[in-house]
């Protein structure tokens with residue numbers, strides 16, 4: 554289900570795969586090899602994939618700093634007990650408030666971490682906001698996160714969750730899509746896909762992230778998930794998930 558672009562990393566495809574296993578969830582073996590036990594940051598901690606990642610990282614003994622976006626007008630009232638009630642969370646989960654609209658808001662969460670998993674993504678599936686606004690938020694937010702990683706001097710690897718939509722629309726008749734495949738934004742626009750600029754946002758963000766990493770020698774792995782689906786962590790045994 555997950556693929557990865559190894560271009561900006563010295564890792565082979567096999568090595569990249571070790572960062573997140575096919576289910577999209579880190580395994581004990583892979584994380585020990587990659588990061589060692591330490592403090593890692595997960596952006597977009599409330600999300601579907603991120604909350605599973607946090608669950609597994611905690612199980613495996615990591616201290617996790619999860620960034621969460623406060624909803625306007627509900628600061629302090631947001632129920633994230635599905636994260637804070639996880640086993641080990643009391644001792645090992647820290648919640649930080651950060652928003653892609655304020656890239657520097659991620660600095661505090663990233664300072665001192667050995668690894669960063671960047672999953673926060675501004676969904677705009679119904680195009681409520683202008684495309685340019687969402688691109689700016691995603692690209693500048695991501696570059697801000699990468700800058701914080703660089704400045705930290707402690708982050709050894711960053712894993713950015715990109716999307717299959719960054720490779721699907723190349724406009725070429727490619728039978729095999731590997732790490733060399735990229736969505737051609739002009740071609741995608743010519744398809745007149747209604748109400749979804751996500752492939753454009755993700756393609757621009759991943760390209761910008763890889764360029765930044767190459768320029769600054771940052772170890773960045775980008776993952777290319779297709780469709781990640783399944784139960785949410787509220788369904789874990791022993792959790793109360795309905796009222």
Ligand SMILES: NC(=O)c1ccc[n+]([C@@H]2O[C@H](COP(=O)([O-])OP(=O)(O)OC[C@H]3O[C@@H](n4cnc5c(N)ncnc54)[C@H](OP(=O)(O)O)[C@@H]3O)[C@@H](O)[C@H]2O)c1
Nearest residue numbers: 597599600601602622652653672673674675714716780781
């Ligand atoms: N699920 C899939 O099938 C799939 C496929 C391909 C790629 N991906 C990628 O994998 C990653 C995780 O996907 P997912 O399905 O787990 O996503 P998700 O459940 O929609 O979670 C997205 C996360 O991003 C946060 N976010 C949105 N806008 C933000 C902002 N302005 N500042 C900070 N955080 C913000 C959301 O916070 P709120 O809770 O506050 O909204 C949420 O925590 C994303 O990067 C996505 O593009 C997912």
